[in-house]
Amino acid sequence: MSGQKGLFETENVEDYLREIIVSRLNDYLGETVDSLINLPKLYDEMAVAVRTRLAEDFRKYGMEMADFYINRITPPEEVQKMIDDKGRHVCCRRS
Numbered sequence: 001m002s003g004q005k006g007l008f009e010t011e012n013v014e015d016y017l018r019e020i021i022v023s024r025l026n027d028y029l030g031e032t033v034d035s036l037i038n039l040p041k042l043y044d045e046m047a048v049a050v051r052t053r054l055a056e057d058f059r060k061y062g063m064e065m066a067d068f069y070i071n072r073i074t075p076p077e078e079v080q081k082m083i084d085d086k087g088r089h090v091c092c093r094r095s
Contacts, residue, residue, distance in 0.1 A: 009038060015060075022055045025070075036075055043070040 005009065028050050039046075051068035058065050075083070 020057050021054060021068075022051070024057070025050050028053065036073075036079070039073055042074075046070055 003008045025046075028046060032046075032049075033042070047068050050070075051065055054065055074080070078081065
């Protein structure tokens with residue numbers, strides 16, 4: 001990592017790496033996931049795929065990501081509200 005500053009603190013590096021991770025995760029989600037409702041059953045598969053995508057990004061900086069786990073993906077509040085509303089309508093219908 002380089003720049004005009006020449007000095008990077010741990011927090012700066014963590015923030016930068018977090019942005020890379022989120023970017024690769026978003027790419028994967030956009031390419032493969034049809035519904036947020038089905039995400040939890042895909043966490044292990046997603047973690048392996050995203051870790052593979054991140055390997056080269058980390059290698060460029062002399063780092064290796066040994067493990068990568070996804071334990072929760074929280075949608076934005078407005079999306080969560082739509083999911084909750086849809087779930088209420090589906091579970092409460094009577095035939």
